[in-house]
Amino acid sequence: MALDKLVVGHSPHIKSDESIRRIMWTVVLALTPAGVFGIIIFGWYALVMMLGSMAVCIATEWIILKLTGRDAGQAFDGSAAITGMLFAMVCGPLVHWYVWVVGSIVAIAVFKHAFGGLGCNIWNPALMARAFTLAAWGKDLTQGFVYPDGTAGATPLGVVKLAKEGVPIDTEYLGLNELFWGKTAGCIGETSAALLLLGGIFLIVLKYVDWRMPLSFILTCVVLVWILPYKNKAAQDIASGWVWWKEPLFAAFSGGLFLGAFFMATDMVTTPVTKTGQVIFGVGCGILTAIIRLYGGYPEGVCYSIIIMNTATPLIDRFTRPRKFGAKEYARTTS
Amino acid sequence: MAGSMPCTFPGGVHPKDCKEFSREFPIEVAPAPGKVRVPLAQHIGAPAKAVVAKKDEVKKGQVIGEPQGFVSAAIHSPVSGKVVEVKEHPHIFGRPTLCVVIENDGNEEWAEGMGGDPEDVSALEPKEIIDRVAAAGIVGMGGATFPTHVKLSSPKEYPIEIAIINGVECEPFLTSDHRLMLEEPERVLRGAEILRRTVNAKRLVIGIEANKPDAIGKMRDTAKEILPDAEVVELHVKYPQGAEKQLIYALTGREVPAPRAPKFGPYFPMHVGALVQNVGTAAAVYDAVTRRIPLIERIVTVTGTGVESPKNFRAKIGTPIEALLEAAKVRPEANKLILGGPMMGLAQGSPDIPVNKGMSGVLVLTGARPDVSRACIRCGKCVDVCSQAIMPQTLSILAEAERFDLVEGYDIDNCILCGSCSYVCPSKRPIVHLIEWARGALGAIRRKKAEEQKV
Ligand code: SF4
Numbered sequence A: 001m002a003l004d005k006l007v008v009g010h011s012p013h014i015k016s017d018e019s020i021r022r023i024m025w026t027v028v029l030a031l032t033p034a035g036v037f038g039i040i041i042f043g044w045y046a047l048v049m050m051l052g053s054m055a056v057c058i059a060t061e062w063i064i065l066k067l068t069g070r071d072a073g074q075a076f077d078g079s080a081a082i083t084g085m086l087f088a089m090v091c092g093p094l095v096h097w098y099v100w101v102v103g104s105i106v107a108i109a110v111f112k113h114a115f116g117g118l119g120c121n122i123w124n125p126a127l128m129a130r131a132f133t134l135a136a137w138g139k140d141l142t143q144g145f146v147y148p149d150g151t152a153g154a155t156p157l158g159v160v161k162l163a164k165e166g167v168p169i170d171t172e173y174l175g176l177n178e179l180f181w182g183k184t185a186g187c188i189g190e191t192s193a194a195l196l197l198l199g200g201i202f203l204i205v206l207k208y209v210d211w212r213m214p215l216s217f218i219l220t221c222v223v224l225v226w227i228l229p230y231k232n233k234a235a236q237d238i239a240s241g242w243v244w245w246k247e248p249l250f251a252a253f254s255g256g257l258f259l260g261a262f263f264m265a266t267d268m269v270t271t272p273v274t275k276t277g278q279v280i281f282g283v284g285c286g287i288l289t290a291i292i293r294l295y296g297g298y299p300e301g302v303c304y305s306i307i308i309m310n311t312a313t314p315l316i317d318r319f320t321r322p323r324k325f326g327a328k329e330y331a332r333t334t335s
Numbered sequence B: 001m002a003g004s005m006p007c008t009f010p011g012g013v014h015p016k017d018c019k020e021f022s023r024e025f026p027i028e029v030a031p032a033p034g035k036v037r038v039p040l041a042q043h044i045g046a047p048a049k050a051v052v053a054k055k056d057e058v059k060k061g062q063v064i065g066e067p068q069g070f071v072s073a074a075i076h077s078p079v080s081g082k083v084v085e086v087k088e089h090p091h092i093f094g095r096p097t098l099c100v101v102i103e104n105d106g107n108e109e110w111a112e113g114m115g116g117d118p119e120d121v122s123a124l125e126p127k128e129i130i131d132r133v134a135a136a137g138i139v140g141m142g143g144a145t146f147p148t149h150v151k152l153s154s155p156k157e158y159p160i161e162i163a164i165i166n167g168v169e170c171e172p173f174l175t176s177d178h179r180l181m182l183e184e185p186e187r188v189l190r191g192a193e194i195l196r197r198t199v200n201a202k203r204l205v206i207g208i209e210a211n212k213p214d215a216i217g218k219m220r221d222t223a224k225e226i227l228p229d230a231e232v233v234e235l236h237v238k239y240p241q242g243a244e245k246q247l248i249y250a251l252t253g254r255e256v257p258a259p260r261a262p263k264f265g266p267y268f269p270m271h272v273g274a275l276v277q278n279v280g281t282a283a284a285v286y287d288a289v290t291r292r293i294p295l296i297e298r299i300v301t302v303t304g305t306g307v308e309s310p311k312n313f314r315a316k317i318g319t320p321i322e323a324l325l326e327a328a329k330v331r332p333e334a335n336k337l338i339l340g341g342p343m344m345g346l347a348q349g350s351p352d353i354p355v356n357k358g359m360s361g362v363l364v365l366t367g368a369r370p371d372v373s374r375a376c377i378r379c380g381k382c383v384d385v386c387s388q389a390i391m392p393q394t395l396s397i398l399a400e401a402e403r404f405d406l407v408e409g410y411d412i413d414n415c416i417l418c419g420s421c422s423y424v425c426p427s428k429r430p431i432v433h434l435i436e437w438a439r440g441a442l443g444a445i446r447r448k449k450a451e452e453q454k455v
């Protein structure tokens, strides 16, 4: 009889066809519409940046895996590609080439592999790379914005910040329509709320993202921006055209909130594993984002708020364990 | 009314059920083995002690192993013939086990008082029924192999309100319970009624997954005729619906309490007023009580991508599975052999194993590869699907880090080893394996502590 070379192993002996590779490349696919839109409005350099960052990230990972004697093929599992793509998408369209090259290397080498590689990093590597480049080449990242017509401009939230400081502003690219569809200044991948929403819904439908997370993030942030008082309310009002109901929408569509909520706060590795934990994470991000936007030194706060909440992830996981089956006391009804 | 009936449970997974391989094939009697090899440990609890020796003549149904203590089960000869040896042989768990090997003389000669026409047992005392069940060596035939007479003897302070007959068969591929319900619904139902009466339960419920509509129909029709009180309930298709705790929840909304501090002792269905028995067990109970037939044969599905003609066999305990595999025609490229279902069964390194009381299936697969697992990406899928609502992700990581001091606090005792977590894991992490291993280590730590306290 056959059966002389049997494979043994622990149960279960069948596995779902889910894999890291499939999850990660699907996320890249979901990011693509917003990325392509970035190329359309900001030009070919955006494409160079996105593909370049992905390539640098994958190469960095490949080299590190090789050097540490691990399976270098894992560099192509898509997780490095996501990091590269996301990092490029949160850079302005005019940053110098060395900024994104060094940023990509740092993202993978320092913020991923120094912690032990896939699954072990505490913070989202793309966001940490952004924070790092912001510290190193601040001007490149905060001022290098253009409007789709090519003139130098500021991001919608940047405009608001300027208005707070009394600088006269031009509201041509600040209408809700422009913001929703993405015809405004901003980082390569953050401008089009519509396409990010599309990608996000795609991931939610495929169950790679739980809807609770982006929803709690966006809602919390929007509501807080709406109701919290702050010094120069007029600035925000200018930007939103003085109409009360436009203000929350303005807050939602600007400053990369959708990119952060759908693609970064949902990064599996750096966010809680429990459903309740994910909601807490989202609410926490929302609160921090709103506070940074309203009272902080930077115009937008998505990046830092996610990084801060990443830090709290183990703690959140610890206190949001599901109610175990059998915890319910059964009251015996003896007849 | 004893609570609501959700007909399903929280969590769980949806593997392809793959029942189509074998479900159309009627039960056929397995070729009579020339020799049977009957292990003395086929149940949870103490192994039986051999009471026959080499060269003894035995009859079919004769006791060859006596139970040791209350939680143990008698072992009987499945054939008439001569004892060849009493010796250690390989067994499903990998460790050699003492087995009685009997040469079959082919006469099928029953031991005295067995195998007659069914007698009317409606006046029998529960005590007498339990004795007959114990004498027949019946154990849970769904795979758990817990001695049935123990389950039936629940203490007074835990009255049983609902007797549940488990016809769920949620493991993919397996169809032995399915065929049994289709072909012998009367035996199952009469056995079920005996069980209900023994524990004096008000309700008798038979739970069957919705992917077996023909079995549901057959059981309903038969119940209408002979047992109008019995409720046949259709349950949602989801793994592990057939797990005891999940089945009780689906039918009553009650949760068997989780093991909890400080004792971490197990809780049983009786703690929520339920008795759960598999359909095969019910049928065996019927034979044991009405005809004094001990548990010497069972239905075994031989199936999988690795066999050419899948079958449902009625096989004697102790039949070498090689004989069953031969009859089902193993494909040359088959490279995995599993006893039980694909989710919880045990992979074997060799087909040199006899059929035992808990073996519902022999699964042969092709194209199996050793798993390559990667780091946890914290996707949370395992947490979502765990029907015991614990944190498989955390447990697996604690196990890897050998933090056995922490696993208790993460409810490792609550795990039912169903495998849903490993099934969904995109990193293919051996979560169940890690949990079982950590449990073993925790057990050792607990025993050591208990000893220290004694001193
Ligand atoms: S942790 Fe245990 S109970 Fe939960 S899914 Fe995994 S094996 Fe099943």
Ligand code: SF4
Pocket: A273, B375, B376, B377, B378, B379, B380, B381, B382, B383, B392, B393, B396, B421, B424, B425, B426, B427, B428, B429, B431
């Ligand atoms: S399913 Fe696997 S990868 Fe996902 S959290 Fe659980 S152990 Fe980690």
